Amino acid sequence: MDEFESMILKMQRTGDLDKARWLESIDKKISPMFKQKIIANDKSVLRELILPSWLTWNILRTWAMRGAETSRCIFCQKEKDEGILFKGHFVCKDCVEEFVKKI
Structure with missing residues (x-):
């Protein structure tokens, strides 16, 4: 449920x-x-x-x-298979890697 x-x-x-x-x-x-x-x-x-x-x-x-x-990334709005859930929202692998590079 x-x-x-x-x-x-x-x-x-x-x-x-x-x-x-x-x-x-x-x-x-x-x-x-x-x-x-x-x-x-x-x-x-x-x-x-x-x-x-x-x-x-x-x-x-x-x-x-x-x-x-399917899961849609909250940043790039593309449907991807690989990624993570962050506070209930899906973030694709590409956006996570891009974010990590900026840090």
């Missing part, structure tokens, strides 16, 4: 059934174009979409990352 599913269960336990239903049907409410922007960590999506005030960026990003099979 990931963070997104645990959030839905927590809302159901506390009686926030409307919020839980909204999260369960989020795939129908947010288009794939916006989902790709969320995966790319583009926070301009928050201004473009009308979202509930209780929905945080972390919940939205967790939902978007659930279906992402």
